[in-house]
Amino acid sequence: MTRFLSNTLAAGLLLVGGQALSAPPPAYKQEVVVAGSPFQGVHGLALDGKGHLLASNLLGQSVHSIDLSNGAVSTLVGPPLGGADDVALGPDGSIYWTGFFSGQLMRRTPEGKTRVIAKDLPGLNSLAFRRDGRLYVTQLGRGADVLSEVDPNGRKPPRKILSGHGFLNGFEFGPDDRLYGPLLMKGQVVRIDVDAGTLEPVAQGFAMPVAANFDASRENLYVLDSVLGQLVRVRVATGEKTVVAKLPTGLDNLTVGPDDQVYVSNMVDNDIHVVTPADGSIRKLVEARLSVPSGLALAPDDPDENLYVADVYALRRVGGRDGKISQTARVLSSRMTFPMHVSLGAKHVVLSSAYLAAVQVLDRTSGEVLRTIPNTNGVQGVLELADGTLLVAEGTTGRLVRVEAAEAAGSTVLTEGLEGPVGLVADTEAKEPGVYVTEVRSGRVTRVRLSDGARSTVAKGLKAPEGLARHPDGGLIVAEVGRKQLVRIDPATGRSTVIASGLRIGLPESGGFPPGYIPTGVAVGQSGTIYLSSDMESALYRFVPESAPVTGKAQP
Structure with missing residues (x-):
């Protein structure tokens, strides 16, 4: 049947009752x-090193690949398995993503095999690999506020590192093997020693910081403030902050390329921007209305x-x-x-x-x-x-x-x-x-x-x-x-x-x-x-x- 009733369809199709209506409805x-749009509110981002940007689509339950040359979007994993809040690339090229609502950590191998790595983790949110291949995840909301280490192969149960720290969101490991990321509820960017289970502030005074990633020099962090709509550069050694670009509110996540181009997702506007920090210029990679x-x-x-x-x-x-x-x-x-x-x-x-x-x-x-x-x-x-x-x-x-x-x-x-x-x-x-x-x-x-x-x-x-x-x-x-x-x-x-x-x-x-x-x-x-x-x-x-x-x- 066609997508809508044609003007030649006079009486309609009956599903209940078995009799025609006394007056047929109009065509x-x-x-x-x-x-x-290809997304239903875009969230986590990661570069694959091959000219593509990976993007997670939580409510749309899918993981996407975006061609950086033209913004074309394709689906890598569709519903229901792809319900991703954040996405990361593993050392072997596998794609990992977090199911905020499902509480499942998923993995898709380079051969295309998808399976559950961990489950029963409500509010599963952000994830990042350490240089030695160890994987860390957070639970944020839905009754949880936890940082854990997870076996990337799914053989060992998750190991809790910290809890009740203030909602640790989009994070990355630094050159010192410390984990750097924002605490949403405290307006801070912190540094965490995942071995000792301790944290210390790096920068403060944000309205709602949601993600932090290093630049190419590994001396500065780019931080998103979702409420203020700002991309902020933080000098790690001093905590000094500089606003690099002003964007619409509702920012969710970011990733930084080797050329210091910053890719920023906005869940409210369902789009992805590219920011050039050198001059503060902004362009859209993927648009939505x-x-x-x-x-x-x-x-x-x-x-x-x-x-x-x-x-x-x-x-x-x-x-x-x-x-x-x-x-x-x-x-x-x-x-x-x-x-x-x-x-x-x-x-x-x-x-x-x-x-x-x-x-x-x-x-x-x-x-x-x-x-x-x-x-x-x-x-x-x-x-x-x-x-x-x-x-x-x-x-x-x-x-x-x-x-x-x-x-x-x-x-x-x-x-x-x-x-x-x-x-x-x-x-x-x-x-x-x-x-x-x-x-x-x-x-x-x-x-x-x-x-x-x-x-x-x-x-x-x-x-x-x-x-x-x-x-x-x-x-x-x-x-x-x-x-x-x-x-x-x-x-x-x-x-x-x-x-x-x-x-x-x-x-x-x-x-x-x-x-x-x-x-x-x-x-x-x-x-x-x-x-x-x-x-x-x-x-x-x-x-x-x-x-x-x-x-x-x-x-x-």
């Missing part, structure tokens, strides 16, 4: 709103159909008609926590994040974070009702929780027993107000009555339904991720009709996330145009009814 034309687009929302009364995009590392506004992007907030440099879902209330933007286990309420005008509500139960979709009450779908527990507008009032369980709830959309104008929920595990769309939590099945037989939105005609638009398609469901009959198929949606689920992983977002404008996020492509698409074309030109 849709698929268009690009924002073009994609979105990072990890997931949840979508737009105001039903907005004629321009401006979308709020939960881009995991940022909250962005995207013009649905022209694809122009404006920044609303970026992680690390703001109080916002890695948004994966977004919904709109009359005065608020509500975000939820399974990544950092929180729900946040933002002022819709100023963007100020008004309230942060921790939730470690795999929070997925979230809605704000007219009275300020929040409804939160807990993907891990299968509950729909009501969080009162008054913080002191706490929360109550509206219903439980849902099988991987992900998407939510309100049905509050009905005689008995309720909310529709997609259940990614059961393949159902369920309606939950707000008065008592009673549940009724609207549609079943779907495969991994995630994103959910209400069409102006009352129909439900669902991203059916398991079949890579977009469907319309009649809430009165449960009948389902395919709008588009063959879509690039649905990364494999990853450990540490609730059912649904990175949700595929759906939103519908008053024109009837349907918007869809693609996690696999880091892109944004629209599906325009052929009877009502969208004006404006999308951005490449």
